[in-house]
Amino acid sequence: MSELPHRLASLIKEIRPPDRRAARLARERQRQLTKPPGSLGRLEELAIRLAGITGSPVPVVNHKVIFILAGDHGVVRQGVSPYPQEVTAQMVANFLAGGAAINALARTAGARVVVADFGVINPPAHPGLRACRVGAGTADFTAGPAMTRDQAVATVERGMELVEAELEAGLDLVGTGEMGIGNTTTAAAVVSALLEVPPERTVGPGTGLDRAGVSRKARVVEAALLQNRPDPADPLDVLAKVGGFEVGGLVGVILGAAARRRPVVLDGYITGAAALLAVRLCPPVRHYLIASHRSAEPGHRLVLGALGLRPLLDLGMRLGEGTGAALAFTIIEAALRAHREMRTFAEAGVSGRQ
Amino acid sequence: MSELPHRLASLIKEIRPPDRRAARLARERQRQLTKPPGSLGRLEELAIRLAGITGSPVPVVNHKVIFILAGDHGVVRQGVSPYPQEVTAQMVANFLAGGAAINALARTAGARVVVADFGVINPPAHPGLRACRVGAGTADFTAGPAMTRDQAVATVERGMELVEAELEAGLDLVGTGEMGIGNTTTAAAVVSALLEVPPERTVGPGTGLDRAGVSRKARVVEAALLQNRPDPADPLDVLAKVGGFEVGGLVGVILGAAARRRPVVLDGYITGAAALLAVRLCPPVRHYLIASHRSAEPGHRLVLGALGLRPLLDLGMRLGEGTGAALAFTIIEAALRAHREMRTFAEAGVSGRQ
Numbered sequence: 001m002s003e004l005p006h007r008l009a010s011l012i013k014e015i016r017p018p019d020r021r022a023a024r025l026a027r028e029r030q031r032q033l034t035k036p037p038g039s040l041g042r043l044e045e046l047a048i049r050l051a052g053i054t055g056s057p058v059p060v061v062n063h064k065v066i067f068i069l070a071g072d073h074g075v076v077r078q079g080v081s082p083y084p085q086e087v088t089a090q091m092v093a094n095f096l097a098g099g100a101a102i103n104a105l106a107r108t109a110g111a112r113v114v115v116a117d118f119g120v121i122n123p124p125a126h127p128g129l130r131a132c133r134v135g136a137g138t139a140d141f142t143a144g145p146a147m148t149r150d151q152a153v154a155t156v157e158r159g160m161e162l163v164e165a166e167l168e169a170g171l172d173l174v175g176t177g178e179m180g181i182g183n184t185t186t187a188a189a190v191v192s193a194l195l196e197v198p199p200e201r202t203v204g205p206g207t208g209l210d211r212a213g214v215s216r217k218a219r220v221v222e223a224a225l226l227q228n229r230p231d232p233a234d235p236l237d238v239l240a241k242v243g244g245f246e247v248g249g250l251v252g253v254i255l256g257a258a259a260r261r262r263p264v265v266l267d268g269y270i271t272g273a274a275a276l277l278a279v280r281l282c283p284p285v286r287h288y289l290i291a292s293h294r295s296a297e298p299g300h301r302l303v304l305g306a307l308g309l310r311p312l313l314d315l316g317m318r319l320g321e322g323t324g325a326a327l328a329f330t331i332i333e334a335a336l337r338a339h340r341e342m343r344t345f346a347e348a349g350v351s352g353r354q
Numbered sequence: 355m356s357e358l359p360h361r362l363a364s365l366i367k368e369i370r371p372p373d374r375r376a377a378r379l380a381r382e383r384q385r386q387l388t389k390p391p392g393s394l395g396r397l398e399e400l401a402i403r404l405a406g407i408t409g410s411p412v413p414v415v416n417h418k419v420i421f422i423l424a425g426d427h428g429v430v431r432q433g434v435s436p437y438p439q440e441v442t443a444q445m446v447a448n449f450l451a452g453g454a455a456i457n458a459l460a461r462t463a464g465a466r467v468v469v470a471d472f473g474v475i476n477p478p479a480h481p482g483l484r485a486c487r488v489g490a491g492t493a494d495f496t497a498g499p500a501m502t503r504d505q506a507v508a509t510v511e512r513g514m515e516l517v518e519a520e521l522e523a524g525l526d527l528v529g530t531g532e533m534g535i536g537n538t539t540t541a542a543a544v545v546s547a548l549l550e551v552p553p554e555r556t557v558g559p560g561t562g563l564d565r566a567g568v569s570r571k572a573r574v575v576e577a578a579l580l581q582n583r584p585d586p587a588d589p590l591d592v593l594a595k596v597g598g599f600e601v602g603g604l605v606g607v608i609l610g611a612a613a614r615r616r617p618v619v620l621d622g623y624i625t626g627a628a629a630l631l632a633v634r635l636c637p638p639v640r641h642y643l644i645a646s647h648r649s650a651e652p653g654h655r656l657v658l659g660a661l662g663l664r665p666l667l668d669l670g671m672r673l674g675e676g677t678g679a680a681l682a683f684t685i686i687e688a689a690l691r692a693h694r695e696m697r698t699f700a701e702a703g704v705s706g707r708q
Contacts, residue, residue: 034448035455036561040677041650041670082707090704094388099697101389107695108688207390208707296395315666316395323394330684334462343453350444353436353562
């Protein structure tokens with residue numbers, strides 16, 4: 001890996017492994033609660049992991065945030081999406097008006113939604129939109145790099161800053177979301193580059209391509225990799241050459257959250273690709289990641305495998321926006337409330353095993 | 355099937371298939387919402403199913419209730435559980451005090467918990483406990499029937515009444531839960547009898563038996579079936595001979611909810627066995643059932659297959675109490691909020707497919 005810029009390198013140094021003592025105390029508490037040991041399955045595992053991540057044996061999650069990072073992709077010129085590029089900006093307006101799926105799901109989870117422009121073409125003017133833009137959409141990466149290396153670094157830094165800016169309002173649980181017409185193509189290119197697997201295994205229907213469309217998309221990703229030859233050992237090179245502005249921003253959100261010991265709930269394929277980049281930049285980050293769901297996008301399976309994560313949900317969803325993350329928030333909250341609010345056998349006067 | 359008692363027969367006649375028009379309107383609405391068609395996966399399917407169940411194209415779920423039915427089981431004398439029988443009553447007290455896993459999970463889901471005594475030995479005196487008892491625990495069904503046929507009918511009728519009694523306080527979504535030391539053995543006997551499969555396939559570790567314990571449990575179920583010879587074509591005979599008071603109560607809750615067009619969220623193995631009995635009594639009931647999760651108890655897979663249900667969650671849980679149902683409540687609420695609150699392409703000014 002080439003040398004990292006100073007700010008990024010110093011943030012990465014702050015990222016520590018989980019707190020083993022807090023995790024051990026949480027495990028001991030789980031054994032004393034009024035239920036057969038292990039009978040809450042992955043809810044117990046979540047409570048113990050969150051204890052290690054936060055450093056608190058009985059973690060509390062009050063403030064939940066879904067970060068939706070938006071950006072446009074020059075590669076849409078190659079006909080990789082059934083939707084026109086202006087849908088990115090239109091959906092950003094929809095998020096800000098509260099009318100998208102993620103808004104309904106975030107309300108259900110009691111989470112707030114932070115919408116950030118990392119490089120949308122013609123973004124809506126709205127006081128709620130966070131201005132993190134690095135450019136007006138990436139360049140078409142079949143013809144050259146998507147962005148410069150400096151721009152790639154800037155996206156990551158702005159993602160880190162976005163997390164810092166939210167700490168004051170309260171931030172206990174970080175959910176990742178994105179919007180960008182064409183970004184499953186970008187994610188496929190990033191995953192193919194990092195995992196060194198052919199595009200046939202990393203492309204999928206996205207928002208709804210037919211079989212011929214998926215084949216064309218694979219050829220587009222193949223052309224991008226041939227044209228740019230991203231270095232799999234250099235995550236910033238991969239991000240610059242075949243990434244996206246919002247993908248780089250997500251890398252920064254993930255690194256920034258891990259540096260502050262905040263659990264990061266991944267969404268689907270695009271946030272998974274960003275997590276792969278983040279883990280390559282800083283391997284201990286993986287301890288901070290929770291996989292919300294398995295996306296219907298076929299390449300997501302590959303990403304989860306590479307991250308060593310087992311998703312909580314598998315509901316055939318493939319929308320992005322952070323919708324899977326928002327659904328998982330309620331599972332995580334349930335796990336933590338059971339951990340915190342249940343009485344022990346001694347407190348409840350319940351007999352143990354014979 | 356022998357003739358059914360009058361009240362039960364008349365309730366069953368009230369149970370109708372889902373409303374196809376409401377389901378069709380819900381499907382049409384899903385296609386207009388600002389997302390690629392199908393991209394919310396099973397959330398879309400849930401919204402459409404709930405429309406059919408409730409008869410409303412845009413269903414609203416305000417009042418969510420977890421019914422926890424408790425009863426004791428004479429078969430515990432055969433050493434089928436690692437926990438002593440008094441834990442049933444102790445856990446009922448824990449539910450009423452708000453200290454069990456289901457209380458924490460119901461609070462997370464915004465659901466109220468209704469705890470009913472269908473036949474606990476030494477139940478706690480508590481004004482919150484609903485008095486539905488049919489006896490002080492069932493008889494040991496390895497030596498004769500668990501209860502009389504009249505008692506079996508009484509359990510079902512009291513379950514129906516329990517649902518009726520909750521309608522006034524508001525009841526839009528019914529979650530099923532149970533407590534009864536020994537009741538995975540009872541469920542295994544019911545499932546073996548109804549599906550005519552050997553006990554080896556229907557018994558499991560329950561609250562934590564080791565391999566030898568599971569083998570002993572299988573022999574106990576085998577002995578019960580040989581002793582009682584329940585008639586698989588007569589669900590009330592199966593319930594009386596190898597069932598439990600809370601299992602019969604759950605049958606009544608399921609039938610009563612379906613008669614009132616309320617969706618019924620199943621929990622794990624015991625509520626699944628009750629659902630099998632309910633569906634055998636009245637096949638259209640299956641349209642009202644939602645499988646919350648796949649329990650770690652191995653026989654649950656068999657039950658879900660027989661009911662033709664695919665669970666929403668698979669989190670390795672095996673606690674009962676309604677914990678899986680409570681977790682699924684939030685998924686269902688998310689599905690309905692997305693269905694109701696999302697804007698359409700026209701409302702949001704978002705372009706459709708090219």
